[in-house]
Amino acid sequence: MKVIVDxxxxxxxGQCVLIAPEVFDQRDEDGIVVLxxxxxxxxxxxxxxxxxxxxxGAAIQxxxxx
Amino acid sequence: xxxxLIVGASAGGLITAEALRxxxxxxxxxxxxxxxxxxxxxxxxxxxxxxxxxxxxxxPLRRDDDIEALGLDLRLGVAATGLDVAGRAVELADGxxxxxxxxxxxxxxxxRRLPGSEGxxxxxxxxxxxxxxxxxxxxxxxxxxxxxxxxxxxxxVAAVARGLGVxxxxxxxxxxxxxxxxxxxxxxxxxxxxRDHGVDLRTGAAVREVVGAGGAVSGVRLGDGTVLPxxxxxxxxxxxxxxxxxxxxxxxxxxxxxxxxxxxxxPGVYGAGDVARWHxxxxxxxxxxxxxxxAAEQGMAVARNLLxxxxxxxxxxxxxxxxxxxxxxxxxxxxxxxxxxxVVVDGDIAQRRxxxxxxxxxxxxxxxxxxxxxxxxxxxxxxxAAGAAWAHAVSTAAARP
Numbered sequence: 001m002k003v004i005v006d007x008x009x010x011x012x013x014g015q016c017v018l019i020a021p022e023v024f025d026q027r028d029e030d031g032i033v034v035l036x037x038x039x040x041x042x043x044x045x046x047x048x049x050x051x052x053x054x055x056x057g058a059a060i061q062x063x064x065x066x
Numbered sequence: 067x068x069x070x071l072i073v074g075a076s077a078g079g080l081i082t083a084e085a086l087r088x089x090x091x092x093x094x095x096x097x098x099x100x101x102x103x104x105x106x107x108x109x110x111x112x113x114x115x116x117x118x119x120x121x122x123x124x125x126p127l128r129r130d131d132d133i134e135a136l137g138l139d140l141r142l143g144v145a146a147t148g149l150d151v152a153g154r155a156v157e158l159a160d161g162x163x164x165x166x167x168x169x170x171x172x173x174x175x176x177x178r179r180l181p182g183s184e185g186x187x188x189x190x191x192x193x194x195x196x197x198x199x200x201x202x203x204x205x206x207x208x209x210x211x212x213x214x215x216x217x218x219x220x221x222x223v224a225a226v227a228r229g230l231g232v233x234x235x236x237x238x239x240x241x242x243x244x245x246x247x248x249x250x251x252x253x254x255x256x257x258x259x260x261r262d263h264g265v266d267l268r269t270g271a272a273v274r275e276v277v278g279a280g281g282a283v284s285g286v287r288l289g290d291g292t293v294l295p296x297x298x299x300x301x302x303x304x305x306x307x308x309x310x311x312x313x314x315x316x317x318x319x320x321x322x323x324x325x326x327x328x329x330x331x332x333p334g335v336y337g338a339g340d341v342a343r344w345h346x347x348x349x350x351x352x353x354x355x356x357x358x359x360x361a362a363e364q365g366m367a368v369a370r371n372l373l374x375x376x377x378x379x380x381x382x383x384x385x386x387x388x389x390x391x392x393x394x395x396x397x398x399x400x401x402x403x404x405x406x407x408x409v410v411v412d413g414d415i416a417q418r419r420x421x422x423x424x425x426x427x428x429x430x431x432x433x434x435x436x437x438x439x440x441x442x443x444x445x446x447x448x449x450x451a452a453g454a455a456w457a458h459a460v461s462t463a464a465a466r467p
Binding site for chain 2: 009011012013014015017018026028029030031049050053054055056057058061
């Protein structure tokens with residue numbers, strides 16, 4: 001799985017950090033998403049999918065199967 | 067469970083469908099939406115779409131191939147017209163009758179309108195992409211826009227319109243705008259920000275009627291007889307849940323589809339998103355939220371409960387919303403409505419950088435921030451989720467460096 005984030009779409013809600021804190025963080029100043037793990041380990045895939053689904057800015061894209 | 071029908075193809079409906087597939091549901095999955103567009107994102111309509119910063123091509127919530135991969139029976143541009151609960155089937159506007167084993171109601175809300183405004187050029191509401199594109203074309207320097215209603219939609223449009231050089235008058239029936247949603251302090255603060263940006267904000271303003279000539283709007287007449295001239299009028303006086311198709315079905319309706327703590331309205335029937343009024347056990351109260359994040363979270367909860375009736379979990383989220391106005395980002399967690407007290411616990415309202423905490427009875431029930439680093443909200447969210455006592459929450463905040 002590859003994770004791609006679109007900073008321009010990110011609204012800084014931080015929902016992804018609540019769900020998958022090992023993979024996502026937020027910039028201190030404006031809360032915009034910081035991708036910690038672009039290719040997360042398998043045991044985190046489920047949380048990452050949930051984070052992508054719940055993202056209110058639809059800013060997280062996943063490329064599965066790689 | 068071999069046939070799931072989701073009525074409503076916006077965020078709540080789409081995310082329910084995705085969550086069902088992720089959980090391993092392989093049966094038939096029908097997604098019905100009354101708009102012709104594939105599922106798209108609404109928050110940017112009053113922000114990046116209206117400013118022209120984004121093209122509509124950025125709005126789809128998913129890529130075409132992601133939608134394809136869900137294996138949906140996708141029916142767009144067709145509304146649901148009726149529900150037969152006993153027969154477990156939904157009737158559609160094109161005459162189709164769709165049977166189901168599980169039904170998800172995610173039909174959202176529509177803008178409330180003023181009587182007599184149908185078909186008059188220059189009178190707008192803002193809920194759909196088509197609404198936003200129509201309004202965007204009309205916002206040009208020097209034109210006069212009157213916004214009826216100073217809620218979040220009205221306020222976001224006011225901010226965009228001022229940025230585009232439009233003369234804006236915003237009318238609010240109550241003494242303080244947005245007071246019901248965020249309290250008087252935050253409401254007074256937002257009122258001042260809009261005035262500082264040149265919005266003619268009039269509180270205590272009763273609208274008698276919209277006036278026009280030759281099928282086009284020319285102004286708004288107030289309760290005292292004053293006529294405010296306008297090239298365009300945005301009616302932003304709240305929303306009405308889309309439950310007309312459920313009338314007579316026997317499902318409980320009261321400003322939305324009434325659901326229990328599992329988001330269920332009847333056996334095998336669930337509600338998700340703006341249309342659902344459900345009992346949130348975290349706050350011990352029924353609520354209906356028109357927040358983008360809630361539609362997603364509720365859709366995921368509904369998918370889980372629909373597939374595992376024996377292991378259902380209550381839907382007990384900490385609500386979240388944000389609003390962009392001028393250069394400010396407003397973020398809030400919790401249930402702010404009906405609070406007893408709001409206190410500035412960090413920053414300073416005069417500096418336009420502050421965090422307000424909300425007390426209901428003896429509990430911390432919400433926080434709202436303007437201009438603060440978003441990360442600082444996380445500890446507050448955790449306390450709200452834990453049902454923290456007010457005294458504990460405020461003293462914890464005071465002890466922080």
